[in-house]
Amino acid sequence: MTQNVEVVTVKRMSPEDIDGVMQIEAAAYGDHHWSKSSFLSEISNDLAYYYTLQLQDGTVCAYAGCWHILEEAHITTIAVHPDYRKRKFAQVLLCRVINDCYKDKIKYITLEVRVSNTAAINLYTKYGFSSFGKRKGYYQDNNEDALIMWTKNIFFDEFKIPYDNLAKVLGEQITINE
Numbered sequence: 001m002t003q004n005v006e007v008v009t010v011k012r013m014s015p016e017d018i019d020g021v022m023q024i025e026a027a028a029y030g031d032h033h034w035s036k037s038s039f040l041s042e043i044s045n046d047l048a049y050y051y052t053l054q055l056q057d058g059t060v061c062a063y064a065g066c067w068h069i070l071e072e073a074h075i076t077t078i079a080v081h082p083d084y085r086k087r088k089f090a091q092v093l094l095c096r097v098i099n100d101c102y103k104d105k106i107k108y109i110t111l112e113v114r115v116s117n118t119a120a121i122n123l124y125t126k127y128g129f130s131s132f133g134k135r136k137g138y139y140q141d142n143n144e145d146a147l148i149m150w151t152k153n154i155f156f157d158e159f160k161i162p163y164d165n166l167a168k169v170l171g172e173q174i175t176i177n178e
Helices: 014-029 036-044 088-102 120-128 156-171
Strands: 008-010 048-055 060-069 072-080 108-114 129-134 146-151 174-177
Touching: 008 060, 008 088, 008 120, 014 036, 014 048, 014 060, 014 072, 036 048, 048 088, 060 088, 060 108, 072 088, 088 108, 088 120, 108 120, 120 129, 120 146
Parallel strands: 008 174, 072 108
Antiparallel strands: 008 048, 048 060, 060 072, 108 146, 129 146
């Protein structure tokens, strides 16, 4: 059995978490990031599910957001503070989002990602997302295109079996408190 390398807590984002989230936004996106009021609005949206990932000392080092609309989910954001990247935190949050989709009987998940963000594209591809086109000039800061990615029906074995295997391995590497 693999020894746990991290202990983290994933919890619903609350107003008390927003200052930590804003630090990640500034570090990850510079001057072109969401506002504090945008996050406060999102966490009060009944269709939105926003989470933070915190270390044992309470440091907010990553967050994710998703909307559930009928049979579809739209991942609005996943970000990890640059100081905490390459520790599988984005995977932990992505799994939380996918697990919520299972609970709410959401069949399909979509997102947009910068065409230059190969690390994120690789992560989403690993977790069963495929590219279905581009949104030209989607990102306002530099007019970069966004890759549109979708899953197949997450209840089909073609998605669920590989996902369950990935989530199991991740659970052996990181202890996740909720």
